[in-house]
Amino acid sequence: MVNTKISLCGVEIKNPIIPASGTFGFGYEFAEIYDINVLGSLSFKGTTLEPRFGNPTPRIAECSEGLLNAVGLQNPGVDKVLSEELPKLKACFTDPVMANVSGFSLDDYRETVQKLDAEDQIGWFEINVSCPNVHGGGMSFGTDPKAAASVTAEVRKVTKKPVIMKLTPNVTDIVSIAKACEEAGADGISLINTLLGMRIDLKTKKPILANKMGGFSGPAIMPVALRMIYQVYDAVKIPIVGMGGVSTAEDVIEMMLAGATAVEVGAANLRDPFASKKIAEDLPRAMEKYGITDLKSIIGGAH
Amino acid sequence: MKQGIYTILHHEKIAKDIYKMVLLGDTTAITAPGQFVNILLEGKYLRRPISICDWSDATITLIYKVVGGGTEQMSRLHVNDRLDLLVGLGNGYNTEKCGQKPLLIGGGVGVPPLYGLCKKLIAEGKKPHVILGFNTAEEVFLKEEFEELGAAVTVATADGSVGVKGFVTTAMEGLDYDYFCTCGPEPMFRAIEKIAKTSGQYSFEERMGCGFGACMGCSCKTKYGNKRICKEGPVMEREEIIW
Numbered sequence: 001m002v003n004t005k006i007s008l009c010g011v012e013i014k015n016p017i018i019p020a021s022g023t024f025g026f027g028y029e030f031a032e033i034y035d036i037n038v039l040g041s042l043s044f045k046g047t048t049l050e051p052r053f054g055n056p057t058p059r060i061a062e063c064s065e066g067l068l069n070a071v072g073l074q075n076p077g078v079d080k081v082l083s084e085e086l087p088k089l090k091a092c093f094t095d096p097v098m099a100n101v102s103g104f105s106l107d108d109y110r111e112t113v114q115k116l117d118a119e120d121q122i123g124w125f126e127i128n129v130s131c132p133n134v135h136g137g138g139m140s141f142g143t144d145p146k147a148a149a150s151v152t153a154e155v156r157k158v159t160k161k162p163v164i165m166k167l168t169p170n171v172t173d174i175v176s177i178a179k180a181c182e183e184a185g186a187d188g189i190s191l192i193n194t195l196l197g198m199r200i201d202l203k204t205k206k207p208i209l210a211n212k213m214g215g216f217s218g219p220a221i222m223p224v225a226l227r228m229i230y231q232v233y234d235a236v237k238i239p240i241v242g243m244g245g246v247s248t249a250e251d252v253i254e255m256m257l258a259g260a261t262a263v264e265v266g267a268a269n270l271r272d273p274f275a276s277k278k279i280a281e282d283l284p285r286a287m288e289k290y291g292i293t294d295l296k297s298i299i300g301g302a303h
Numbered sequence: 304m305k306q307g308i309y310t311i312l313h314h315e316k317i318a319k320d321i322y323k324m325v326l327l328g329d330t331t332a333i334t335a336p337g338q339f340v341n342i343l344l345e346g347k348y349l350r351r352p353i354s355i356c357d358w359s360d361a362t363i364t365l366i367y368k369v370v371g372g373g374t375e376q377m378s379r380l381h382v383n384d385r386l387d388l389l390v391g392l393g394n395g396y397n398t399e400k401c402g403q404k405p406l407l408i409g410g411g412v413g414v415p416p417l418y419g420l421c422k423k424l425i426a427e428g429k430k431p432h433v434i435l436g437f438n439t440a441e442e443v444f445l446k447e448e449f450e451e452l453g454a455a456v457t458v459a460t461a462d463g464s465v466g467v468k469g470f471v472t473t474a475m476e477g478l479d480y481d482y483f484c485t486c487g488p489e490p491m492f493r494a495i496e497k498i499a500k501t502s503g504q505y506s507f508e509e510r511m512g513c514g515f516g517a518c519m520g521c522s523c524k525t526k527y528g529n530k531r532i533c534k535e536g537p538v539m540e541r542e543e544i545i546w
Binding site: 022023024025029030032033045053054057058059060061062063064065066067069071074208218267269270271272273274 | 304306343347348349350389509510511512513515516517518519520521522523524529
Protein backbone atom coordinates (compact mmCIF):
# COMPACT_ATOMS: atom_id res chain seq x y z
CA MET A 1 0.00 0.00 0.00
CA VAL A 2 1.30 3.43 -0.88
CA ASN A 3 0.40 6.63 0.95
CA THR A 4 -0.81 9.48 -1.27
CA LYS A 5 -1.80 11.80 1.58
CA ILE A 6 -0.19 15.19 1.80
CA SER A 7 -0.63 18.19 4.04
CA LEU A 8 -0.99 21.57 2.36
CA CYS A 9 -0.56 24.50 4.75
CA GLY A 10 -1.74 22.34 7.61
CA VAL A 11 -4.79 20.92 5.81
CA GLU A 12 -4.45 17.20 5.10
CA ILE A 13 -5.84 15.90 1.80
CA LYS A 14 -6.10 12.35 0.50
CA ASN A 15 -3.95 12.99 -2.56
CA PRO A 16 -2.21 16.02 -4.08
CA ILE A 17 -4.43 16.22 -7.21
CA ILE A 18 -6.30 19.52 -7.51
CA PRO A 19 -8.08 20.59 -10.73
CA ALA A 20 -6.89 24.11 -11.55
CA SER A 21 -9.10 27.17 -11.45
CA GLY A 22 -10.84 27.96 -14.72
CA THR A 23 -10.76 24.39 -16.00
CA PHE A 24 -13.21 22.81 -13.58
CA GLY A 25 -16.02 25.31 -13.04
CA PHE A 26 -17.43 24.86 -9.55
CA GLY A 27 -16.95 21.11 -9.62
CA TYR A 28 -20.58 20.11 -10.00
CA GLU A 29 -20.37 20.16 -13.79
CA PHE A 30 -17.81 17.33 -13.53
CA ALA A 31 -19.73 15.56 -10.74
CA GLU A 32 -22.32 14.79 -13.44
CA ILE A 33 -19.81 12.44 -15.08
CA TYR A 34 -17.80 11.07 -12.13
CA ASP A 35 -17.55 11.16 -8.34
CA ILE A 36 -15.16 14.08 -7.82
CA ASN A 37 -14.44 12.93 -4.26
CA VAL A 38 -11.55 10.91 -5.76
CA LEU A 39 -9.71 14.26 -6.01
CA GLY A 40 -7.59 15.81 -3.27
CA SER A 41 -9.36 19.13 -3.68
CA LEU A 42 -10.30 21.56 -6.44
CA SER A 43 -9.62 25.21 -7.09
CA PHE A 44 -12.87 26.80 -8.17
CA LYS A 45 -13.46 29.30 -10.97
CA GLY A 46 -11.66 32.61 -10.39
CA THR A 47 -14.04 34.81 -8.44
CA THR A 48 -14.16 38.61 -8.46
CA LEU A 49 -16.12 41.11 -6.39
CA GLU A 50 -18.44 42.01 -9.29
CA PRO A 51 -19.89 39.70 -11.97
CA ARG A 52 -17.82 39.58 -15.17
CA PHE A 53 -18.71 38.43 -18.67
CA GLY A 54 -15.07 38.38 -19.71
CA ASN A 55 -13.54 38.96 -23.13
CA PRO A 56 -15.18 38.78 -26.56
CA THR A 57 -14.89 35.50 -28.49
CA PRO A 58 -12.88 33.81 -29.94
CA ARG A 59 -11.35 33.13 -26.54
CA ILE A 60 -9.61 29.88 -27.41
CA ALA A 61 -6.83 28.99 -29.85
CA GLU A 62 -5.16 25.61 -30.16
CA CYS A 63 -1.37 25.18 -30.06
CA SER A 64 0.99 22.24 -30.29
CA GLU A 65 0.56 20.38 -26.99
CA GLY A 66 -1.59 23.07 -25.48
CA LEU A 67 -3.94 25.98 -25.99
CA LEU A 68 -4.27 29.70 -25.57
CA ASN A 69 -7.18 31.10 -23.62
CA ALA A 70 -8.35 34.65 -23.13
CA VAL A 71 -11.54 34.06 -21.18
CA GLY A 72 -10.98 37.12 -19.02
CA LEU A 73 -12.23 35.91 -15.64
CA GLN A 74 -15.86 35.28 -16.54
CA ASN A 75 -17.67 34.59 -13.26
CA PRO A 76 -20.97 35.48 -11.59
CA GLY A 77 -19.35 37.62 -8.87
CA VAL A 78 -18.70 36.72 -5.25
CA ASP A 79 -22.28 37.14 -4.01
CA LYS A 80 -23.70 34.67 -6.53
CA VAL A 81 -20.74 32.35 -6.01
CA LEU A 82 -21.72 32.20 -2.34
CA SER A 83 -25.47 31.94 -2.84
CA GLU A 84 -25.65 29.73 -5.96
CA GLU A 85 -22.39 28.03 -6.87
CA LEU A 86 -20.89 26.92 -3.54
CA PRO A 87 -24.07 25.18 -2.30
CA LYS A 88 -24.02 23.10 -5.52
CA LEU A 89 -20.32 22.36 -5.01
CA LYS A 90 -20.91 21.33 -1.39
CA ALA A 91 -23.54 18.85 -2.55
CA CYS A 92 -20.99 16.88 -4.57
CA PHE A 93 -17.62 17.37 -2.79
CA THR A 94 -17.05 16.87 0.91
CA ASP A 95 -13.42 17.91 1.47
CA PRO A 96 -11.98 21.45 1.71
CA VAL A 97 -11.82 23.41 -1.55
CA MET A 98 -9.52 26.16 -2.74
CA ALA A 99 -11.12 29.54 -3.36
CA ASN A 100 -9.48 31.26 -6.32
CA VAL A 101 -9.86 35.05 -6.06
CA SER A 102 -8.96 37.81 -8.52
CA GLY A 103 -9.22 41.55 -8.30
CA PHE A 104 -8.47 44.92 -9.82
CA SER A 105 -7.54 46.78 -6.65
CA LEU A 106 -6.42 45.97 -3.12
CA ASP A 107 -9.96 46.71 -1.95
CA ASP A 108 -11.36 44.20 -4.46
CA TYR A 109 -9.12 41.43 -3.21
CA ARG A 110 -9.78 42.20 0.45
CA GLU A 111 -13.56 42.50 0.13
CA THR A 112 -13.88 39.33 -1.96
CA VAL A 113 -11.83 37.28 0.49
CA GLN A 114 -13.71 38.78 3.42
CA LYS A 115 -17.03 37.70 1.92
CA LEU A 116 -15.80 34.17 1.17
CA ASP A 117 -14.03 33.69 4.49
CA ALA A 118 -17.15 32.61 6.39
CA GLU A 119 -17.67 29.66 4.06
CA ASP A 120 -16.57 26.57 6.00
CA GLN A 121 -15.74 24.47 2.97
CA ILE A 122 -13.02 26.86 1.84
CA GLY A 123 -9.75 25.36 3.06
CA TRP A 124 -7.37 27.75 1.34
CA PHE A 125 -7.43 30.99 -0.61
CA GLU A 126 -5.54 30.98 -3.88
CA ILE A 127 -4.99 34.62 -4.74
CA ASN A 128 -4.56 35.17 -8.45
CA VAL A 129 -2.13 38.01 -9.07
CA SER A 130 -1.34 36.57 -12.47
CA CYS A 131 -4.23 36.65 -14.92
CA PRO A 132 -2.73 37.62 -18.29
CA ASN A 133 -6.10 38.27 -19.91
CA VAL A 134 -7.46 41.22 -18.02
CA HIS A 135 -6.15 44.67 -18.70
CA GLY A 136 -5.16 46.79 -15.73
CA GLY A 137 -5.67 44.04 -13.17
CA GLY A 138 -4.42 40.70 -12.01
CA MET A 139 -1.08 40.33 -13.64
CA SER A 140 0.07 43.87 -12.91
CA PHE A 141 0.11 42.90 -9.21
CA GLY A 142 2.04 39.74 -9.94
CA THR A 143 4.86 41.25 -11.96
CA ASP A 144 6.20 43.47 -9.19
CA PRO A 145 7.40 42.13 -5.80
CA LYS A 146 6.09 45.14 -3.86
CA ALA A 147 2.64 44.97 -5.46
CA ALA A 148 2.41 41.20 -4.92
CA ALA A 149 3.39 41.71 -1.29
CA SER A 150 0.76 44.43 -0.84
CA VAL A 151 -2.01 42.12 -2.09
CA THR A 152 -0.76 39.37 0.22
CA ALA A 153 -0.76 41.69 3.23
CA GLU A 154 -4.20 43.10 2.38
CA VAL A 155 -5.78 39.66 2.14
CA ARG A 156 -3.90 38.46 5.20
CA LYS A 157 -5.75 41.08 7.26
CA VAL A 158 -9.17 39.50 6.72
CA THR A 159 -8.65 35.74 6.88
CA LYS A 160 -7.02 33.19 9.14
CA LYS A 161 -7.25 30.56 6.41
CA PRO A 162 -4.09 29.73 4.45
CA VAL A 163 -3.34 32.30 1.74
CA ILE A 164 -1.63 30.89 -1.33
CA MET A 165 -0.43 33.44 -3.87
CA LYS A 166 -0.76 32.34 -7.51
CA LEU A 167 2.08 33.80 -9.54
CA THR A 168 2.62 34.55 -13.18
CA PRO A 169 5.57 33.13 -15.09
CA ASN A 170 5.64 36.26 -17.27
CA VAL A 171 8.39 37.87 -15.18
CA THR A 172 12.17 38.07 -15.20
CA ASP A 173 12.66 36.97 -11.61
CA ILE A 174 9.95 34.73 -10.13
CA VAL A 175 12.04 34.13 -7.00
CA SER A 176 11.95 37.76 -5.84
CA ILE A 177 8.15 37.83 -6.17
CA ALA A 178 7.69 34.55 -4.31
CA LYS A 179 9.97 35.77 -1.51
CA ALA A 180 8.11 39.07 -1.26
CA CYS A 181 4.81 37.18 -0.85
CA GLU A 182 6.32 34.93 1.82
CA GLU A 183 7.63 37.94 3.74
CA ALA A 184 4.20 39.61 3.51
CA GLY A 185 2.55 36.64 5.20
CA ALA A 186 1.64 34.18 2.45
CA ASP A 187 1.21 30.56 3.55
CA GLY A 188 1.97 29.11 0.13
CA ILE A 189 2.89 29.87 -3.47
CA SER A 190 0.98 28.56 -6.47
CA LEU A 191 2.74 28.49 -9.83
CA ILE A 192 2.67 28.78 -12.74
CA ASN A 193 -0.24 30.62 -14.28
CA THR A 194 -0.29 30.70 -18.09
CA LEU A 195 2.44 32.06 -20.34
CA LEU A 196 1.38 35.02 -22.44
CA GLY A 197 1.14 33.93 -26.07
CA MET A 198 -0.42 34.52 -29.49
CA ARG A 199 -1.60 32.60 -32.57
CA ILE A 200 -2.34 34.14 -35.96
CA ASP A 201 -4.99 32.89 -38.40
CA LEU A 202 -3.37 32.49 -41.83
CA LYS A 203 -6.71 32.96 -43.60
CA THR A 204 -7.58 36.29 -41.97
CA LYS A 205 -3.92 37.17 -41.25
CA LYS A 206 -4.97 38.47 -37.84
CA PRO A 207 -4.61 37.10 -34.29
CA ILE A 208 -7.08 34.26 -33.65
CA LEU A 209 -8.07 35.54 -30.22
CA ALA A 210 -10.33 38.58 -30.05
CA ASN A 211 -8.11 39.70 -27.17
CA LYS A 212 -5.12 39.16 -29.53
CA MET A 213 -3.02 37.65 -26.71
CA GLY A 214 -3.91 34.85 -24.34
CA GLY A 215 -2.51 32.50 -21.73
CA PHE A 216 -0.66 29.44 -23.00
CA SER A 217 -1.20 26.24 -21.03
CA GLY A 218 -0.84 22.52 -21.62
CA PRO A 219 1.99 19.95 -21.69
CA ALA A 220 4.21 22.29 -23.73
CA ILE A 221 4.75 24.59 -20.73
CA MET A 222 5.65 21.93 -18.15
CA PRO A 223 9.44 22.40 -18.39
CA VAL A 224 9.01 26.11 -17.64
CA ALA A 225 6.80 25.26 -14.66
CA LEU A 226 9.28 22.69 -13.32
CA ARG A 227 12.15 25.15 -13.59
CA MET A 228 10.26 27.87 -11.71
CA ILE A 229 9.02 25.49 -8.99
CA TYR A 230 12.59 24.29 -8.56
CA GLN A 231 13.90 27.85 -8.23
CA VAL A 232 11.17 28.98 -5.84
CA TYR A 233 11.54 25.85 -3.68
CA ASP A 234 15.16 26.80 -3.06
CA ALA A 235 14.19 30.32 -2.02
CA VAL A 236 11.11 29.97 0.22
CA LYS A 237 10.09 27.83 3.21
CA ILE A 238 6.32 27.85 2.49
CA PRO A 239 4.76 25.06 0.41
CA ILE A 240 4.34 25.28 -3.35
CA VAL A 241 1.31 24.22 -5.36
CA GLY A 242 2.76 23.28 -8.74
CA MET A 243 0.96 23.42 -12.06
CA GLY A 244 1.64 23.79 -15.75
CA GLY A 245 0.90 21.04 -18.25
CA VAL A 246 0.39 18.19 -15.79
CA SER A 247 -1.31 15.33 -17.67
CA THR A 248 -0.16 12.07 -16.05
CA ALA A 249 0.64 10.60 -12.63
CA GLU A 250 4.31 10.64 -13.67
CA ASP A 251 4.03 14.40 -14.24
CA VAL A 252 2.71 14.76 -10.68
CA ILE A 253 5.73 12.92 -9.30
CA GLU A 254 8.08 15.04 -11.41
CA MET A 255 6.51 18.26 -10.13
CA MET A 256 6.71 17.09 -6.53
CA LEU A 257 10.38 16.21 -7.00
CA ALA A 258 10.92 19.77 -8.22
CA GLY A 259 9.38 21.06 -4.99
CA ALA A 260 5.58 21.00 -5.23
CA THR A 261 3.57 19.83 -2.21
CA ALA A 262 0.35 19.61 -4.23
CA VAL A 263 -0.23 19.64 -7.97
CA GLU A 264 -2.94 21.27 -10.03
CA VAL A 265 -4.26 19.83 -13.28
CA GLY A 266 -5.52 22.43 -15.76
CA ALA A 267 -5.62 22.15 -19.55
CA ALA A 268 -5.79 18.35 -19.36
CA ASN A 269 -9.36 18.62 -17.97
CA LEU A 270 -10.46 20.39 -21.14
CA ARG A 271 -9.03 17.75 -23.47
CA ASP A 272 -10.29 14.86 -21.35
CA PRO A 273 -12.99 15.55 -18.75
CA PHE A 274 -11.82 12.48 -16.82
CA ALA A 275 -8.15 13.58 -16.74
CA SER A 276 -7.97 14.57 -13.04
CA LYS A 277 -9.74 11.38 -11.98
CA LYS A 278 -7.46 9.22 -14.14
CA ILE A 279 -4.35 10.91 -12.73
CA ALA A 280 -5.54 10.52 -9.12
CA GLU A 281 -6.42 6.87 -9.66
CA ASP A 282 -3.19 6.12 -11.49
CA LEU A 283 -0.96 7.74 -8.88
CA PRO A 284 -0.47 4.61 -6.67
CA ARG A 285 0.65 2.61 -9.72
CA ALA A 286 3.18 5.28 -10.73
CA MET A 287 4.44 5.52 -7.14
CA GLU A 288 5.01 1.76 -6.98
CA LYS A 289 6.77 1.85 -10.32
CA TYR A 290 9.29 4.38 -8.97
CA GLY A 291 9.62 2.81 -5.52
CA ILE A 292 7.75 5.56 -3.67
CA THR A 293 5.73 4.44 -0.63
CA ASP A 294 5.01 7.80 0.99
CA LEU A 295 4.31 10.55 -1.52
CA LYS A 296 5.09 13.47 0.78
CA SER A 297 8.62 12.11 1.25
CA ILE A 298 9.54 13.04 -2.34
CA ILE A 299 8.68 16.76 -2.15
CA GLY A 300 11.75 18.67 -3.34
CA GLY A 301 13.60 15.39 -3.83
CA ALA A 302 15.35 16.65 -6.96
CA HIS A 303 17.31 19.24 -4.98
CA MET B 304 -22.35 13.37 -21.95
CA LYS B 305 -20.50 10.11 -22.37
CA GLN B 306 -16.94 9.37 -23.38
CA GLY B 307 -16.26 6.32 -25.49
CA ILE B 308 -14.17 4.68 -28.17
CA TYR B 309 -15.99 4.52 -31.51
CA THR B 310 -15.11 2.44 -34.56
CA ILE B 311 -15.41 3.83 -38.07
CA LEU B 312 -17.88 1.65 -40.02
CA HIS B 313 -18.10 3.77 -43.13
CA HIS B 314 -16.22 6.81 -44.44
CA GLU B 315 -16.64 8.46 -47.82
CA LYS B 316 -16.41 11.77 -49.63
CA ILE B 317 -19.91 12.90 -50.64
CA ALA B 318 -19.32 16.38 -52.09
CA LYS B 319 -16.53 18.92 -52.50
CA ASP B 320 -14.57 18.88 -49.20
CA ILE B 321 -17.51 17.10 -47.51
CA TYR B 322 -17.16 13.68 -45.87
CA LYS B 323 -19.63 11.28 -44.30
CA MET B 324 -18.47 9.11 -41.40
CA VAL B 325 -20.52 6.44 -39.66
CA LEU B 326 -19.28 5.40 -36.22
CA LEU B 327 -20.19 2.34 -34.15
CA GLY B 328 -20.65 2.78 -30.41
CA ASP B 329 -22.85 3.89 -27.52
CA THR B 330 -25.45 6.49 -28.50
CA THR B 331 -27.47 6.59 -25.27
CA ALA B 332 -26.17 10.06 -24.39
CA ILE B 333 -27.77 11.60 -27.49
CA THR B 334 -31.10 13.15 -26.60
CA ALA B 335 -31.95 15.60 -29.40
CA PRO B 336 -31.04 16.49 -32.98
CA GLY B 337 -28.62 19.41 -33.10
CA GLN B 338 -26.34 18.01 -30.40
CA PHE B 339 -22.70 17.40 -31.25
CA VAL B 340 -19.75 15.11 -30.56
CA ASN B 341 -16.21 16.20 -29.70
CA ILE B 342 -13.50 14.13 -31.36
CA LEU B 343 -9.95 13.59 -30.14
CA LEU B 344 -7.45 13.36 -33.00
CA GLU B 345 -3.90 12.13 -32.68
CA GLY B 346 -1.45 15.00 -32.32
CA LYS B 347 -4.16 17.62 -31.77
CA TYR B 348 -4.52 19.04 -28.28
CA LEU B 349 -8.16 20.11 -28.44
CA ARG B 350 -11.03 17.99 -29.66
CA ARG B 351 -12.99 18.78 -32.85
CA PRO B 352 -16.68 19.50 -32.31
CA ILE B 353 -18.83 18.01 -35.12
CA SER B 354 -22.62 18.11 -35.23
CA ILE B 355 -24.54 14.84 -35.25
CA CYS B 356 -26.30 14.29 -38.58
CA ASP B 357 -28.17 11.13 -37.59
CA TRP B 358 -28.01 8.35 -35.03
CA SER B 359 -29.43 4.92 -34.27
CA ASP B 360 -29.15 2.59 -31.27
CA ALA B 361 -25.59 1.72 -32.22
CA THR B 362 -24.35 4.20 -34.82
CA ILE B 363 -23.65 7.90 -35.20
CA THR B 364 -23.51 9.55 -38.61
CA LEU B 365 -21.36 12.65 -38.98
CA ILE B 366 -21.06 14.80 -42.07
CA TYR B 367 -18.19 17.24 -41.86
CA LYS B 368 -16.30 19.67 -44.05
CA VAL B 369 -12.52 19.83 -44.32
CA VAL B 370 -11.79 23.34 -43.12
CA GLY B 371 -8.37 23.01 -41.47
CA GLY B 372 -5.66 20.66 -40.28
CA GLY B 373 -7.87 18.70 -37.88
CA THR B 374 -10.67 17.91 -40.28
CA GLU B 375 -8.11 17.22 -43.03
CA GLN B 376 -6.52 14.64 -40.73
CA MET B 377 -9.97 13.19 -40.02
CA SER B 378 -10.62 12.83 -43.74
CA ARG B 379 -7.63 10.47 -44.01
CA LEU B 380 -8.97 8.02 -41.39
CA HIS B 381 -9.99 4.55 -42.52
CA VAL B 382 -12.79 2.08 -41.82
CA ASN B 383 -12.06 0.18 -38.57
CA ASP B 384 -9.95 3.06 -37.18
CA ARG B 385 -11.02 3.94 -33.65
CA LEU B 386 -11.75 7.39 -32.25
CA ASP B 387 -12.16 8.79 -28.73
CA LEU B 388 -15.41 10.80 -28.64
CA LEU B 389 -17.40 12.79 -26.15
CA VAL B 390 -21.01 12.20 -27.19
CA GLY B 391 -24.31 13.95 -26.52
CA LEU B 392 -22.94 17.45 -26.03
CA GLY B 393 -25.02 20.61 -26.00
CA ASN B 394 -28.72 21.32 -26.22
CA GLY B 395 -30.25 20.43 -29.57
CA TYR B 396 -33.42 21.54 -31.32
CA ASN B 397 -36.64 21.48 -29.32
CA THR B 398 -39.18 19.93 -31.70
CA GLU B 399 -42.12 20.60 -29.38
CA LYS B 400 -41.96 24.24 -30.37
CA CYS B 401 -41.70 23.56 -34.10
CA GLY B 402 -45.35 23.95 -35.13
CA GLN B 403 -46.92 21.79 -37.88
CA LYS B 404 -45.17 23.22 -40.96
CA PRO B 405 -41.63 24.06 -39.87
CA LEU B 406 -39.09 25.43 -42.30
CA LEU B 407 -35.59 23.95 -41.98
CA ILE B 408 -32.89 26.18 -43.45
CA GLY B 409 -29.37 24.81 -43.85
CA GLY B 410 -26.37 26.60 -45.29
CA GLY B 411 -23.37 24.53 -46.45
CA VAL B 412 -21.87 22.50 -43.62
CA GLY B 413 -24.79 23.65 -41.46
CA VAL B 414 -27.05 21.21 -43.32
CA PRO B 415 -26.19 17.91 -41.50
CA PRO B 416 -27.87 18.43 -38.08
CA LEU B 417 -31.10 19.37 -39.89
CA TYR B 418 -31.28 15.81 -41.23
CA GLY B 419 -31.73 14.30 -37.74
CA LEU B 420 -34.13 17.11 -36.94
CA CYS B 421 -36.19 16.51 -40.11
CA LYS B 422 -36.39 12.80 -39.33
CA LYS B 423 -37.72 13.51 -35.85
CA LEU B 424 -40.23 16.11 -37.07
CA ILE B 425 -41.63 13.71 -39.65
CA ALA B 426 -41.86 10.96 -37.01
CA GLU B 427 -43.90 13.42 -34.95
CA GLY B 428 -46.31 13.86 -37.88
CA LYS B 429 -45.13 17.33 -38.90
CA LYS B 430 -44.60 18.53 -42.47
CA PRO B 431 -41.18 20.16 -42.74
CA HIS B 432 -40.01 22.06 -45.79
CA VAL B 433 -36.24 22.01 -46.19
CA ILE B 434 -34.15 24.70 -47.87
CA LEU B 435 -30.56 23.75 -48.60
CA GLY B 436 -28.19 26.54 -49.57
CA PHE B 437 -24.83 26.02 -51.25
CA ASN B 438 -22.42 28.04 -53.36
CA THR B 439 -22.50 25.74 -56.36
CA ALA B 440 -23.77 22.36 -57.64
CA GLU B 441 -20.65 20.34 -56.76
CA GLU B 442 -21.12 21.25 -53.06
CA VAL B 443 -24.69 19.94 -52.81
CA PHE B 444 -25.27 17.00 -50.49
CA LEU B 445 -28.12 15.26 -48.60
CA LYS B 446 -30.85 16.50 -51.00
CA GLU B 447 -32.06 12.99 -51.91
CA GLU B 448 -31.82 11.81 -48.31
CA PHE B 449 -34.14 14.61 -47.15
CA GLU B 450 -36.56 13.74 -49.99
CA GLU B 451 -36.49 10.07 -48.95
CA LEU B 452 -37.60 11.12 -45.46
CA GLY B 453 -40.64 12.65 -47.11
CA ALA B 454 -39.75 16.32 -46.79
CA ALA B 455 -40.28 18.94 -49.47
CA VAL B 456 -36.80 20.15 -50.49
CA THR B 457 -35.70 23.37 -52.21
CA VAL B 458 -32.06 23.76 -53.17
CA ALA B 459 -30.58 27.22 -53.64
CA THR B 460 -27.13 27.87 -55.10
CA ALA B 461 -25.40 31.21 -55.19
CA ASP B 462 -24.27 30.68 -58.78
CA GLY B 463 -27.56 29.13 -59.91
CA SER B 464 -25.85 25.95 -61.13
CA VAL B 465 -28.67 23.93 -59.55
CA GLY B 466 -32.01 24.86 -58.00
CA VAL B 467 -33.02 28.39 -57.16
CA LYS B 468 -30.37 30.99 -58.09
CA GLY B 469 -29.58 32.96 -54.97
CA PHE B 470 -29.42 32.47 -51.24
CA VAL B 471 -31.63 30.53 -48.83
CA THR B 472 -33.53 33.75 -48.24
CA THR B 473 -34.41 33.85 -51.97
CA ALA B 474 -35.90 30.38 -51.58
CA MET B 475 -37.82 31.45 -48.46
CA GLU B 476 -39.86 34.02 -50.41
CA GLY B 477 -43.52 33.09 -50.63
CA LEU B 478 -43.20 29.91 -48.54
CA ASP B 479 -45.87 29.15 -45.96
CA TYR B 480 -44.41 28.05 -42.61
CA ASP B 481 -45.27 28.33 -38.93
CA TYR B 482 -41.77 27.96 -37.40
CA PHE B 483 -38.16 27.72 -38.56
CA CYS B 484 -34.95 25.97 -37.53
CA THR B 485 -31.62 26.87 -39.06
CA CYS B 486 -27.94 26.02 -39.04
CA GLY B 487 -25.23 27.65 -41.11
CA PRO B 488 -22.91 30.62 -41.32
CA GLU B 489 -23.69 33.77 -39.35
CA PRO B 490 -24.17 36.07 -42.37
CA MET B 491 -26.93 33.68 -43.46
CA PHE B 492 -28.48 33.96 -39.98
CA ARG B 493 -28.50 37.73 -40.21
CA ALA B 494 -30.23 37.58 -43.59
CA ILE B 495 -32.84 35.13 -42.25
CA GLU B 496 -33.38 37.28 -39.16
CA LYS B 497 -34.38 40.20 -41.43
CA ILE B 498 -37.13 38.33 -43.27
CA ALA B 499 -38.31 35.46 -41.05
CA LYS B 500 -42.01 35.74 -40.21
CA THR B 501 -42.18 33.34 -37.26
CA SER B 502 -40.41 32.21 -34.15
CA GLY B 503 -37.47 29.88 -34.65
CA GLN B 504 -34.25 28.27 -33.46
CA TYR B 505 -30.69 29.03 -34.59
CA SER B 506 -27.68 26.73 -34.07
CA PHE B 507 -24.43 28.61 -33.46
CA GLU B 508 -20.77 27.83 -33.99
CA GLU B 509 -17.84 29.07 -31.91
CA ARG B 510 -14.25 28.10 -31.22
CA MET B 511 -14.47 25.83 -28.21
CA GLY B 512 -11.99 24.74 -25.58
CA CYS B 513 -13.62 21.77 -23.89
CA GLY B 514 -17.04 21.46 -25.54
CA PHE B 515 -18.77 20.51 -22.28
CA GLY B 516 -19.12 23.74 -20.32
CA ALA B 517 -15.96 23.82 -18.22
CA CYS B 518 -13.72 26.46 -19.76
CA MET B 519 -16.04 29.38 -20.59
CA GLY B 520 -14.29 29.60 -23.96
CA CYS B 521 -17.49 29.94 -26.02
CA SER B 522 -19.68 32.18 -23.88
CA CYS B 523 -22.18 34.60 -25.38
CA LYS B 524 -24.64 37.12 -24.03
CA THR B 525 -28.36 36.47 -24.51
CA LYS B 526 -31.48 38.28 -23.40
CA TYR B 527 -31.79 35.61 -20.69
CA GLY B 528 -28.21 35.99 -19.39
CA ASN B 529 -24.81 34.57 -20.30
CA LYS B 530 -24.82 31.22 -22.04
CA ARG B 531 -22.18 28.77 -23.22
CA ILE B 532 -22.57 27.81 -26.89
CA CYS B 533 -21.33 24.30 -26.05
CA LYS B 534 -23.58 23.69 -23.04
CA GLU B 535 -26.77 25.77 -23.10
CA GLY B 536 -26.40 26.03 -26.92
CA PRO B 537 -25.54 25.44 -29.67
CA VAL B 538 -29.25 25.84 -30.45
CA MET B 539 -30.84 29.06 -29.22
CA GLU B 540 -34.28 30.52 -29.64
CA ARG B 541 -34.83 33.55 -31.84
CA GLU B 542 -36.33 35.52 -28.95
CA GLU B 543 -33.24 35.28 -26.73
CA ILE B 544 -30.52 36.08 -29.26
CA ILE B 545 -28.71 39.41 -29.14
CA TRP B 546 -27.46 40.12 -32.67
